[in-house]
Amino acid sequence: MIASVVTIETEATGAIIERAIAGDEVAFARIVAAHHQDMARISYLVSGSLDLAEDAVQAAWAIAWRRLGTLRDPTRLRPWLMSVAANEARQMARSSRRRTVRELAVGGPTSSPRPDRAALMDLGNALADLDPKDRMLIGLRYVAGLNSEAIGREVGMSASGVRVRLHRLRARLREELGDE
């Protein structure tokens, strides 16, 4: 396993997608490099399991490869990939037919000054009480950073419907995590 240093800064996303659709393995690998980490994050948040998350991301890439040719708007690449990963994680979590015990894994790279362990545990418990589809919305909004319009397009909801649902979820999480 190696860290990727490939970026897509030097080539337009549309051109990379076209090459990938044409079977250019390297172009597809560049797409993988750019988006895999956030897809893995979302999959873990939705499924609550590192193993399921890994399976979900692998499945998501296979789906992405198969359906990449249907993507008409290159600006939708990231939201689309995130929703594919989230959806796979949701289906896997549902088919596991058990309430996921969310173990707080330690280690791994941190993206910011680390919140305290208690806060992370509270978040894990709060997520465990949510419906998988709600976890999907949380992941797309707070991990992938997508706005309501982008989320709505990918999950088949209106933008206002996404806003309302996210508002309610946020209020619930504020209550469980405490509002600092």
Added chain:
Amino acid sequence: MSASACTASGRVSEKSLAMSERDRMDAFDTRLMALARAYTDPAVVPIDPLLTARTAMASTTRAGRLGRLWSFGLDRRLVRLLLLAALLIAIAALAVAVGTHPSPIVQPASGPGRIVFIRAGDVFVVDGNGANERRIARGGAEGTNRGYLTALWSPDVRRIAAVRDGGGDVPALRIDILSADGAVSSTLDLEPAEPPLLAWSPDGTELAVASLSQPSSNGNVLERRSVVDLLIVGTNGAVKRKLDLPGEAPPFVVDEFFPHNRQIAWSPDGRWISLPPTDSGRGFWVISPDGSGWRDLLPSTIVTNLSGAKEWAPDGHRIGYVNGVGGSGVGCPDGCTPGSVWTVGFDGGPATFMVGPTVDGDPTTEDEQFGAFAWSPDGQEMAIVSFRKTMEDRATKSFSSVQSLQRFDTRLGRLLPVTSGTLAIRGENVLTVTGDVVGPSLFWTPDGRRIFYATNEPGVMTIDPGVGAPGSIASIDAAGAGPSSIVVRDVQTYDIGFPAETAP
């Protein structure tokens, strides 16, 4: 009763409260985003994007077949049940066939592999990670007695075919069949001649032995030995048959500066043996092990293959070979590109160019040429040694040589980019390795993750024609994820086997 923000009169305005609530919501959003990122950090592990991409692209075929089932309106769960039922039926049928004495389940090869090598005329073995090095057989090298010269694992990595020189004014050669712990189980005495070429049959029951003539020069610096006889020998050391070489073919030759391993090779299905290149540089010959016939796969093509590197692809349908290694024009008549890698289909058809030198127009360097190679276990890639000479002194025309180990994807038809690691990488597609890579001896591990190669480390290089250049064996992560590591030093020739594990 709605809350209000205080005004100067002490009353709190609603507008102030609304902004305050919005600020608090924004602050919570920011906090939740940071929490979510921190919470999901454990899912972030380094990956190989190219490997992930290839896995996804390869899985499309399987998904596609299942997809067609979905298109017939079959419920996913029903299909899963049908597949499970088919599997159970197959298992039951197997149990019946096996009877009361089931065969042990053979697991795919795993572990670091096992290296057999020659050092100072003795036979040694060592694990592929450098552990457990030990001498298993003494060749008695002294004076004109060179002791053991080459050693080759049987396919099951349980026996070793080793060529031994008894010394004296007239070389007395023999082939010892050794057990993995060095015990001699059988011996075949050879006519006084040069060290022969050896190749085990895929089932490990026979050994192809190509005896060679004394070296002769064809006018350039290379000395060549012709194949005199091709014998099929049993593991008890007895000659089972002698094969007649194709009468219409020119002599088959090997030259001095490349190790002898794999210059003859059985096809994976055991039906054919590939032969060394011809002295004329034409044709690509294979012969059947039962002597019933032979075939020229490229009858009208010049294939000057000085290194003798010919490798059957794992599927047995293609053979890769190197054309014209040795410098521009040396031993490469008009019509071939020196230092290029080709494949030919076993069932006929023209040869297919894989990779070759690109002209860069720089007069101070020769074009990069491609030499030895090895197929990846899945047959999709080749690990290839390339070398480029850089002119150091125009007056004396002395060159230094830079050799590199690269990966070539046969489906895409291109060298693969290597993502960064801890290696010094030159150019886009190059793994820069320690020392120089010598000979055609490259080995992939069965899982495709590491590549073994022979290398002359700086300051260690010596040449001993006829037995291979003593050097070191190194291994490297196939994706370039780390530096190469020396496994064992002071090696004359070597072979690597990967035993399959057998469950009790």
